[in-house]
Amino acid sequence: MLYRLRVSLPDRPGSLARVTQLLGAAGADVMQMTVLERLGGRAVDEFTVEWVGERDVAALVAPLERSTGVRIEGCWAAGEVPGSAxxxxxxxxxxxxxxxxxxxxxxxxxxxxxxxxxxxxxxxxxxxxxxxxxxxxxxxxxxxxxxxxxxxxxxxxxxxxxxxxxxxxxxxxxxxxxxxxxxxxxxxxxxxxxxxxxxxxxxxxxxxxxxxxxxxxx
The missing domain is CATH 3.30.450.40 (GAF domain)
Known part of the structure; x- marks a missing residue:
């Protein structure tokens, strides 16, 4: 199933790589990433991820919530297939x-x-x-x-x-x-x-x- 994740993170080198690494380690396939905002030393990014199986989506966001400086602003089902127009x-x-x-x-x-x-x-x-x-x-x-x-x-x-x-x-x-x-x-x-x-x-x-x-x- 496709999910949309909106994440606020520090706008500095390595932060984005850390988020994608945590998502991958949780078993999510990152299919798309969009930068919504960069302001005041922070960035707001949205990720479209594929989350296979019937696992609780809380297992997807929990590692991010434990990461220093990362805030989850939302996680919800996505209706658009990445790459489509x-x-x-x-x-x-x-x-x-x-x-x-x-x-x-x-x-x-x-x-x-x-x-x-x-x-x-x-x-x-x-x-x-x-x-x-x-x-x-x-x-x-x-x-x-x-x-x-x-x-x-x-x-x-x-x-x-x-x-x-x-x-x-x-x-x-x-x-x-x-x-x-x-x-x-x-x-x-x-x-x-x-x-x-x-x-x-x-x-x-x-x-x-x-x-x-x-x-x-x-």
Whole structure:
């Protein structure tokens, strides 16, 4: 099974090698590593690892937690196979079927962001839901947001849940992505979410984007 690990570690030579060594010694196969942040003498990295068998995932993170200077910010199941290009798949589907652009974006968001589900709606708190992804709950406890840019929020329906919200064009339509495991959405994830939405709208063009979000009739 694939897992995503977000790790904060000292930003100095040898720290990254030590983390990968500990993961390997625990039996994990490191398949991908992404640097999210380097600030104030520390780095925040995300690892995608393959963890074979039915072993408790605590055995994967325990050696890291015992390592001096290393902090585990989150460990959760990964939905994206490293080396794939899901953003390009989304853009291809949008180009082929512009009328389903919002639905395509919502359906793909959980995989793109290692989340559990996503919805698009107007009016905050899930009122007037336009589209829901697989596994989205009925009547999700969403905050009343009309964000001008992507932002993170604590999901009220689950004490351990985290969400991200982003505007879809100038339509008062908001995209919500929620995960029940793992850490809060990092600012690099929020920036990526905003870029993906912008690129999807750019592929559609001004009139196509208006149609996709319900701005004008087809």
């Amino acid at each position: 899901p953003e390009l798949d989304v853009l291809g589907q949008v180009a082929r079927d512009p009328g389903r652009a919002v639905a395509t974006l919502i359906d793909a968001a959980p995989t793109l962001f290692h989340a559990d589900w996503a919805v698009a709606g107007r009016g905050g708190r899930g009122r007037q839901l336009v589209h829901t992804s697989w596994r989205a709950p009925e009547g999700p406890a969403l905050p009343a947001l009309t964000p001008m840019r992507p932002l993170a929020f604590a999901y009220e329906g689950d004490p351990s849940g985290h969400g991200a919200a982003a505007p879809i064009g100038a339509s008062w339509l908001t995209l919500y992505v929620v995960r029940h495991q793992g850490p809060a959405f990092h600012r690099s994830e929020l920036e990526r979410l905003g870029r993906i939405v912008d690129v999807v709208l750019g592929v559609l063009g001004e009139r196509g984007a208006a149609r996709a979000v319900g701005g004008v009739a087809p």
